[in-house]
Amino acid sequence: MITANQPADDEIDPFLQTYNPNDLRIASEFLSNWLPFLSKGLCHHCTQLISDRVRSIHPVAEFGTEQRHEEGEIQVSNEYISNQENNDTDDTNSLGSWKDGANGASEQIEVNLRTERVQSPERVKSPKPRMSWADMAQEEMEADEEEEASGKLGNSNSQMEGTSEVKSDRKLELSRDQRERIRFTNVTRKKDYICLERVNGKIVNILDGLELHCDVFSTKEQNRIVNFVYDLQEKGKNGKLKDRTFSAPQKWMRGKGRVTIQFGCCYNYATDKYGNPPGILQNELVDPIPPLFKVIIKRLIKWHVLPPTCVPDSCIVNIYDEGDCIPPHIDNHDFLRPFCTVSFLSECKIVFGTNLKIEGPGDFSGAFDIPLPVGSVLVLNGNGADVAKHCVPAVPTKRISITFRKMDELKWPAGFIPEPDLQGIEPLVYESDKPKGGSNPYKPNRPSNRSSMRRDDINDGPRGHSQPRFYGQTRPQGPSSANRRRTRLEN
Incomplete structure (x- = not known):
């Protein structure tokens, strides 16, 4: 069915057809924010040309979103479905998710896609976030990361519960902050x-x-x-x-x-x-x-x-x-x-x-x-x-x-x-x-006037380079270092 807002196929630039609507929305909003800078010093004709080109991106994105809400499901490839799920409900945000800049708009879209049609596309339209190309470029990286992270969680749950259903249940129970914390604490x-x-x-x-x-x-x-x-x-x-x-x-x-x-x-x-x-x-x-x-x-x-x-x-x-x-x-x-x-x-x-x-x-x-x-x-x-x-x-x-x-x-x-x-x-x-x-955890380290060392490491020979002494190549990290015996080096 063709709606009044649907652009004709011959009006959509072939270049834009290779991108999904979410990507087009982000690109449109990003370029709109930067339009004053991009057009600075240009003549009126060139400025208008750039402005029209940027605006031409957005209708395609809006149509794509509206169409998905009307049909109640996503009529695109399995790869796109996976990316959407990862970008919304499965990303850890450990790489600095672009969703932060979108104020959760894409998350609202995903929830409504799985339940029922929303009243109007304007309800999920993001208020022109200040996005960067770095934020946009990391989406695929986040998707790969979450696929691997969720797989590890699923394997762990399968061993404990013995069922495959626990994988998806556990995956849905964890928030993205929790998933990121898991990755972060495992470093x-x-x-x-x-x-x-x-x-x-x-x-x-x-x-x-x-x-x-x-x-x-x-x-x-x-x-x-x-x-x-x-x-x-x-x-x-x-x-x-x-x-x-x-x-x-x-x-x-x-x-x-x-x-x-x-x-x-x-x-x-x-x-x-x-x-x-x-x-x-x-x-x-x-x-x-x-x-x-x-x-x-x-x-x-x-x-x-x-x-x-x-x-x-x-x-x-x-x-x-x-x-x-x-x-x-x-x-x-x-x-x-x-x-x-x-x-x-x-x-x-x-x-x-x-x-x-x-x-x-x-x-x-x-x-x-x-x-x-x-x-x-x-x-x-x-x-x-x-x-x-x-x-x-x-x-x-x-x-x-x-x-x-x-x-x-x-x-x-x-x-x-x-x-x-x-x-x-x-x-x-x-x-x-x-x-x-x-206290400030990022206060720069300042050199100490005291040397932390073992007494038997002091070389009583003449000054100059001595044989190096080293420890702890396999020593576990922990509070034990605070209990090391400290002595002042006597010159």
């Missing part, structure tokens, strides 16, 4: 790395400030990110990224010539042929951070991996082939601390020490090495970032890492503008996370 965090070396005559834990967060990204999330990185690599090879965004030097020896993709700023590892010193290049342009990477950044802040006081505004992707490596270094102080590296595809080790040795091409040795599991996030701060050097020996198989860092504002490249949708991100707070006495 394993190790923060008690210890490796003692003598630095400037004093025994120092050179790993103080290192943190390893595992299970931050599910298997499907990892796959989506890896596929996106390979798409970026293809764009770079085909010249579709800015010149300094994509770099693929020729491999002139083992471990040299890995592919890098930089966003937000162009970083110089060493003095280049133009005499530019290592650090952020002021006059080189690269592409902005992609929407999917913004989703990752939001996850890192919300899940207490990085503090909200240090939201990354740049990143670099390293694509390793077998045998590629990163030589010993300390990250340039054009970037603030902490920063972090996310690992994909395969596990490798990262080596720390104040005196790392190069044993051969891609072969390094040092005081302490840490395995980096797939999907884990290594956070570098304090001594772990500024006292100890670190390196990645030749990897045994293909690997991808993404390092997220916040630039020092004084080092911003010319014309840099902070991303609006990366401002004001707040970490998740649950009752157990609330600090007692009103």
Whole structure:
């Protein structure tokens, strides 16, 4: 049946027909909010043309919604049905759901679709939320995440109850906040790395400030990110990224010539042929951070991996082939601390020490090495970032890492503008996370004048580097660290 509001088939742009009505609604509202900016400085004719084009998106979305209400069911593919369910009732919001910006409008649509026809489409029309492309881009990622999360919940319930019906019942009982809390609380965090070396005559834990967060990204999330990185690599090879965004030097020896993709700023590892010193290049342009990477950044802040006081505004992707490596270094102080590296595809080790040795091409040795599991996030701060050097020996198989860092504002490249949708991100707070006495859980760590160590670790020999002492590589995280015997180092 054709209604009065239904646009004729020949009037609908073929491009719009490939998107579902919910996506069209979000795109229309987003572009409408940005219309004054998009049309600024344009002539009246061009402004009107853009305005008409934006408005042309919305009728299609409205018709699609009204038609679904009249029929009482969704006449689209099974894939679209799954996406709608995931985006409304099954998303954990752990990736920063776009539904927050829509003020729950899509949730109301979903409920009414399963019961009866609503009186008017205007009742579920959202009041023009301020959406970002990053929020829109994460819908598929959330759907994959929830499919995997609900599967785990279902398997657990099946083992306890022995029935398949419990899966769906349990899935419906949990709110999205509860599901996100499950994911959030299942992240394993190790923060008690210890490796003692003598630095400037004093025994120092050179790993103080290192943190390893595992299970931050599910298997499907990892796959989506890896596929996106390979798409970026293809764009770079085909010249579709800015010149300094994509770099693929020729491999002139083992471990040299890995592919890098930089966003937000162009970083110089060493003095280049133009005499530019290592650090952020002021006059080189690269592409902005992609929407999917913004989703990752939001996850890192919300899940207490990085503090909200240090939201990354740049990143670099390293694509390793077998045998590629990163030589010993300390990250340039054009970037603030902490920063972090996310690992994909395969596990490798990262080596720390104040005196790392190069044993051969891609072969390094040092005081302490840490395995980096797939999907884990290594956070570098304090001594772990500024006292100890670190390196990645030749990897045994293909690997991808993404390092997220916040630039020092004084080092911003010319014309840099902070991303609006990366401002004001707040970490998740649950009752157990609330600090007692009103203390600030994100107060920066300040160096202590006391050294936490064992008495038998004090080297009575002459000053200088001593053999490193390290503990706790398999030590469980917990309050036991507070009970360690503390002694003052006697100079």
